[in-house]
Amino acid sequence: MTKAGVRYVPDELDRRIIAILRSDGRASLSKLSEMLGVVRGTVQNRLDRLLETGTIVGFTVRVREDFETQTIHAMMMVEINGKSPMSVVRALRGFPEIHSMYTTNGNWDLIVDIRAASLADFDRVLREVRQIEGVANSETSLLLSGVSA
Known part of the structure; x- marks a missing residue:
């Protein structure tokens, strides 16, 4: 939710950020910026908004199956x-x-x-x-x- 109570709907760039973070939750802002073809500040702003709206609720670790x-x-x-x-x-x-x-x-x-x-x-x-x-x-x-x- 946003401050006005309107639900935030991620756009294509947000979904691409989320997809990259799902496979590499430790990806740096610089790496995300390079992979997405946008400036680092845009990635930072998008991540801040995804966290602020609760779209991203946390980061996790994936371990090998064994x-x-x-x-x-x-x-x-x-x-x-x-x-x-x-x-x-x-x-x-x-x-x-x-x-x-x-x-x-x-x-x-x-x-x-x-x-x-x-x-x-x-x-x-x-x-x-x-x-x-x-x-x-x-x-x-x-x-x-x-x-x-």
Whole structure:
């Protein structure tokens, strides 16, 4: 949202910046400027606006697939009660173990991708998520092994 309450819609340049940052979140302003064919100041202004409007909510690290072989990986389905699902989402964003979240249809309101370093960490995350005001119910499944399609 912008200050006037009007939702900001990224244009083509913004989408190109986001695409580059998705593949290289550490790309410098100079590198972005060169790749996009625009001056560094334009990239800085666009990044500032993308952050200010909440279009970009943060930067993350991608690791090679075998890095997380000992990581506890699970999917948690969450039912939210009340009229403020965004307060639950905001609370969940505070957990470093939460990799991603998705809204869904059906019995569950959210699907939460959890990645924890140990069973103790995983247990703590489950306990803390269930204590968030607005979380009515949850069901979690551990992911054991991948299956080829």
